[in-house]
Amino acid sequence: MQMDPPANRPTHHFNFHGNGAEYFGIWIVNLLLSIVTLGIYSAWAKVRTNNYFYGNTELDGDRFEYLATPMQILIGRIIAIVAVILWMTLSQMSPKLAIGLALLLALAFPVLAARNLRFDARMTRFRNLRFDFAGSYVGAYVVFLLFPILAYGLIALCFGLVAWGASMHSVAIIVVGVIAAIGAGIFGYGLTMAAVASYVINGYRYGTSKFKGKIAISAYVKIALGAATALVLSMLLIALAMLPIGLSELVQAAMQGASMEDIQQDRQLAMTLAGMMFGGYLALLLAGLLVFAFVKVKIRNYVLGQVQLENKLQLGSNLTVAGFLGLVVTNLLLTAFTLGLGRPWVEVRTARYLANHTQVSGDMGFTEARDHNGGRDNAIADEMVDAFDLNIAVI
Numbered sequence: 001m002q003m004d005p006p007a008n009r010p011t012h013h014f015n016f017h018g019n020g021a022e023y024f025g026i027w028i029v030n031l032l033l034s035i036v037t038l039g040i041y042s043a044w045a046k047v048r049t050n051n052y053f054y055g056n057t058e059l060d061g062d063r064f065e066y067l068a069t070p071m072q073i074l075i076g077r078i079i080a081i082v083a084v085i086l087w088m089t090l091s092q093m094s095p096k097l098a099i100g101l102a103l104l105l106a107l108a109f110p111v112l113a114a115r116n117l118r119f120d121a122r123m124t125r126f127r128n129l130r131f132d133f134a135g136s137y138v139g140a141y142v143v144f145l146l147f148p149i150l151a152y153g154l155i156a157l158c159f160g161l162v163a164w165g166a167s168m169h170s171v172a173i174i175v176v177g178v179i180a181a182i183g184a185g186i187f188g189y190g191l192t193m194a195a196v197a198s199y200v201i202n203g204y205r206y207g208t209s210k211f212k213g214k215i216a217i218s219a220y221v222k223i224a225l226g227a228a229t230a231l232v233l234s235m236l237l238i239a240l241a242m243l244p245i246g247l248s249e250l251v252q253a254a255m256q257g258a259s260m261e262d263i264q265q266d267r268q269l270a271m272t273l274a275g276m277m278f279g280g281y282l283a284l285l286l287a288g289l290l291v292f293a294f295v296k297v298k299i300r301n302y303v304l305g306q307v308q309l310e311n312k313l314q315l316g317s318n319l320t321v322a323g324f325l326g327l328v329v330t331n332l333l334l335t336a337f338t339l340g341l342g343r344p345w346v347e348v349r350t351a352r353y354l355a356n357h358t359q360v361s362g363d364m365g366f367t368e369a370r371d372h373n374g375g376r377d378n379a380i381a382d383e384m385v386d387a388f389d390l391n392i393a394v395i
Contacts, residue, residue: 009361011316016355018056020345026052027344043074053351054124060364065125110140113392121204129370135203143195151188158184186228190220197303197394206309208370213306223298227291234287238280286329293325300395304358313362317395319354327353 030045050066057064087105091098114135121131158181165173194217201213297319304317331349334342 010363011359011361012060012364013359014355015058016053016056016348016352017058018052018348018351020348023052023348024344040074043077044070046070046073053347057351057355059126059360062127066123067125067130068119068123106145110144111137113144114140117200117203117392126206129207132205132207133200133203134205135199139199139203143192143199147192147195148188151184151192154184154188155181182228186221186224187217189224190217193220193299196392200392200394201303201307209310209312211307211309213303213308215303215306219302220299223295223302226298227295230294231287231291234290235284238283238287241283289328290321290325293321293328297321297324303395309362313360313364316359316361317357318359319357323353323357 026048030041030048033041034045047066047068047070050068054064054066087101090101114133114137117135118133121133124131158177160177161180162174162177165171165175165177194215198213198215201211201215204211298321301317301319304315307315309315327350331346335346
């Protein structure tokens, strides 16, 4: 759903002005003080980090602001840590109790997710207007709980068909069940992810102005099919490339009259096979990174391409798979060869790359937006989501 744009509609690109060396100073101080204070300073560290990244992100000559205070973060973090410790302690006392607590957490997750989105939105300001999130709790339960249960249930039914085929010793039923399970998994992924993206996008506000976007399940299904195809083809190519090497070495040793015991004790052959396995592992790693880059780029470009603000502004993203893959690989190498000290440069490079490939089309001076009068909220849900690793990723 695109706007009907005038021929000369302006396009405004995001810009990120931070640099690795400057951020390294903030990052290392945050790290050291968090260690010295046994984690207490981490609340101030989070605010300083967000202030740096928000403050260095520019759109049409103005920069974003992060409004949360360290005390908001600290109170939320303390409550989240106490909840995690309580959960771990009670889980050790009884497996049944652990299951019950996990179910309670699952039931609470939609509320935590909605409040987390609201907090993050309200803590962000641009041109003196705060963002907001107005998604309902009912909608949160539908997209974060009901749809995933339906998806997993559909997959379980397909595996039940596989089990039935195995009990009947029917290869045909097993094959049909496996194919159905794969199809159900892809459809369930598309259904759930499209629902989450739609809920988040249409719940966001800039002041009182509404974001909107029509997200299609079919788009996510196509992306999932493309990723699955790429992964399967990559694995086949790797197998076809590695197999002849191993077979040729074994055949050559056998032709020279070597026995199985000799072959097992042949160091050169063992090193060749070990090298082949290592090469295969690296190839699989690269294939996995390629699939990750493909999914990330396609989803981000598609989702942002659907987002509008009051039919006045159109968001867009033009990432490329090759460019993003190059960023991911170089970031991994930078992190590995600096033993983690290159992390600030990784974060800055990523922020700059994403900003440079994100744009807004339309008149940035439209005047319909007004600031909302929603409260500043607390950071409890935000920290609970982080503590239990329940973060929501739409793009």
